[in-house]
Amino acid sequence: MMASASQSEAQAGASKGEPDQQTTMSAEDRLEYLQMETWLDDHGEFVHDYFARKATRSMIDGWFIARAVNSQVYEAGGARNSTPTTSSGSRHSSGANTPVRKVSASEFEGRGNLGPMIQTVDGAPTFLREKPPSPSSRTRRTISELKQLDDREALFELVKDIANDLDLTSLCHKILQNVSILTKADRCSLFLVQGSKGAEDCYLASKLFDVRSDSTVEESLKEEIRVPWGKGIVGYVAKTAETVNIADAYEDPRFNCEIDLQTGYKTRNILCMPVYDLSGDVLGVAQVINKIGIKEKDNSSFNSNDEKVFSQYLQFAGIGIRNARLFEKSQLEIKRNQVLLDLARVVFEEQSTLVNIVHRIMMHTVSLLKCERCTVLLVDDSSKRRKNKKEAKEMGIFSQVFEMAYSDLNSQDDDLNKLSSEDRPRFPINIGITGHVATTGETLNIPDAHKEPRFDPKVDEESRFHTRQILCMPIKNTAGAIVGVSQCINKLDDTPFNQNDENFFEAFAIFCGMGMHNTILYEKACKAAARHRVALETLSYHATAPREEAVRLKKMVVPSASTLQLYNYSFSDFELDEDQTMQAAIRMFLDLDLIQKFRINYEMICRWLLSVRKNYRCVTYHNWRHAFSVAQTMFAMLRTGQMHNVFGDLEALALLIACLSHDLDHRGTNNSFEILVGSPLAQLYSSSTMEQHHFDQCIMILNSKGNEILANLSQEQYSYLIRLLEQMILATDLAVYFRTRGDFFRLVETGNFNWTNEEHRDLLRCMMMTACDVSAICKPWEVEKQVAELVAGEFFEQGDIERKEFNKTPADMMNREKKDMLPKMQVDFIDAICLPVYKALTNVNEKFTPLLKGCVSNRERWEKLAAENEQRCKESTETEEKEKDESGCQESAPKRERRNGRQEAGKK
Secondary structure, eight states, rough: HHHHHHHHHHHHHHHOOOOOHHHHSOOHHHHHHHHHHHHHHOOHOOOOOOOOHHOOOOHHHHHHHHHHHHHHHHHHHHHOOOOOOOOOTTOOOOOSSSSSOOOGGGGGGGGOOOOEEEEOTTTOOOOOOSOOOOOOOOOOOOOOHHHHHHHHHHHHHHHHHHSSSHHHHHHHHHHHHHHHHHHEEEEEEEEOOOOOOOSSTEEEEEESSBBTTTOOOHHHHHEEEETTTTHHHHHHHHHOOEEESOOGGGSSSTTHHHHHHHOOOOOOOOEEEEEEOTSSOOEEEEEEETTTTOOOTOOOOOOOOHHHHHHHHHHHHHHHHHHHHHHHHHHHHHHHHHHHHHHOOOOOOOHHHHHHOOOHHHHHHHHHTTEEEEEEEEEEEGOOOOOHHHHHHOOOOOEEEEEEEEGGGGOOOGGGGGBBBSSSSSESEEEEEEEEHHHHHOOOOSSOGGGGGTOOOHHHHHHHHOOOOOEEEEOOOTOOOEEEEEEEEETTOOOOEEEEEEEEHHHHHHHHHHHHHHHHHHHHHHHHHHHHHHHHHHHOOOOOOOHHHHHHHHHHHOHHHHTTTTTTTTTOOOOOOHHHHHHHHHHHHHHHHHHHHHTHHHHHHHHHHHHHTTSSEEEEEEHHHHHHHHHHHHHHHHHHOOOOGGGOOHHHHHHHHHHTTTTTOOOSSOHHHHHHTOHHHHOOOOOSHHHHHHHHHHHHHHTTTTTTTTTTTHHHHHHHHHHHHHHHHHHHHHHHHHHHHHHHHHHHHHTOOTSSHHHHHHHHHHHHHHHHHHHGGSSSSHHHHHHHHHHHHHHHHHHHHHHHOOOOOOOOOOOOOGGHHHHHHHHHHHHIIIHHHHHHHHHHHOOOOOOHHHHHHHHHHHHHHHHHHHHHHHEEEEHHHHHHHHHHHHHHHHHEEEEEEEHHHHHO
């Protein structure tokens, strides 16, 4: 029974693998075999025990080969016969774009344990081990033993040699060694197809070149050799799938003799054949060179028998290579999944700030893709709120740019703010490569940047960086909207970005979008909490002015603008009491006829002015008096400077409201101080911290009951005025002034300004706001000097807090210990900020000349004081040095007497 079982198994295997032999068996034999097979199926333990005791190595190797062929055929057939199924009723939501994997843990049972999750050195969870399990190695026959076998036995032995090897490099080396033995060739090479066939990036690559039968893997490994598709003998065989047998290589025009010249090795004859996979496609080319034993003058070469044996062996080699590639892909897929797991962990662990999440994701990107630089550009949210898509594309901008270089991976600098360029000038999204990706959502893989028409070479010229390859991809949020662009530049090995890089980069872009979305939600929550604290703080300190005060102010007689000297640029509020400042503010609105034209209730504007004054804190300088003085200068520019003829009534109303409200709730400290202490305002506003708070306070008062002076404006007028208010109040931030004044100065210098152009009007209004904000520098000397002392006093108070509470040396202008430098600092302030804006405005309108003259006159005064201070300081230093020298001389006489006394005592 045991003997028959062995025979039945062999016959059953033969009947399945070779259908032609089944027809030669009789019906009785087939029935007997079927009965035996059924019995064996029912007695699995017996079969297992018998196989373990009786099976030979050749039976096991044969089973492996048959198993490999059958599984590949099944896989190919299954792939061809399967059809994708879709559900027409499927519904996509914001978080449901990722399909649910139909996988059960039970599917892994009986197929090897995945192993428990472990942690890497940095604590990251992973299923991977340091080294994947390697297939068991078998004892190989020596070359002399193989040469003693006939062709059939040698072929079978060599097939078994590669059956279990799943390492692609080791497998290819064995194949070449075995081919060398079978064909008795001196040297062999194997080229594998890389890239899509027929595509521009398709080529054949080999790291195992000129392998001998006695060489090792380490000896044979060389730098990768690439052969273009269709070029040379190897490329020709790959393209045409034809066998090439060349008796004299130098007579074939396709042969390239450069390698012979480099190595000193002479190629005489060549046999080159394609290697096929199961689908019949060429996956590589094998080449053997120089038949062993053939003398140089002999004309014989590889014969037809060599071609036959070579072809038979390459059939099995193709199966082995495909299996090794599948194994290699599976290992890479495991690693890829681990990378995505790490990214998911980063996304859900790091949600503190947008800078942190983008930094962590860029670190993974640069490390994995091995590129010189990675850049992430964020699209400004305001560009998404345009009226139409065309306007969004034309006016959209990149608001923030993050950049990381490969060298930053080893940097010890923990300052993440260096990665962000939020303070740099913003630029539109409708130009360049990143702009194209941001507006179209298309992925761009550019192998040569300087051949791409959308690439601007000036970028390289300015940065002194040579851009070669670019991979650029959009970043989308969970709703599918483009929120940014990610870009990789220059692979370290100087090769173009391939499809694998695109796939990885796409995953990074998806996770980056998820991380940004989560972080933005987190920041919104933090801002909401900060806004709540600011609101509570503000409400606890401020309150709307009571109606009774408004009624009292309403009954007062308002003097004329001439009586109050409101038309003069030299106006000073020092002589006015609080009620007179309110009357003067009302007179500005009356004189411009704004109350009548916009149907503003008189009692309501009185109450609004009182509420504005009440919402200014009692700080040294940035208080109601300063806001009133700024508004008076703006009024003088509108009336005396006749700018009311340039701007309309609505703009004049916005200018006055902006001036009176531009420092609401000022705390006597600047933006840098708010960021230093980490105040709720700094958490709420990332840039122009105090100015944005002033604007919010302005809107809050305008919307408070009894203060709605804009209630009778149309919706269009109201929206336009609110936009102007935000723009002009933010313009009082000197950082904004420095960013925008260059454009204004160029317009004035070239004479290309056109005040009907909305952009030019915006620039003019912003420059006028700055001129009014610093207009104290143009007042008469007595007024200017007093105001300068007030400003310095407020600055010194902030410097004292910085020194006391933060142990920080304040800036010179905040440092009370350097108060003698005030004249010098005033001169620098005038030269850097005041004079340029007054000169430009005077070139626009000659009626602003008094402002420029006042500024120049006060500069001369401050410069004179600075020179006097410097002279006094110099004289004081010389006096101290002289006194020190005299003191040293007076002390020298007693010292000499004591020294002489000690000498006399020594003698005695």
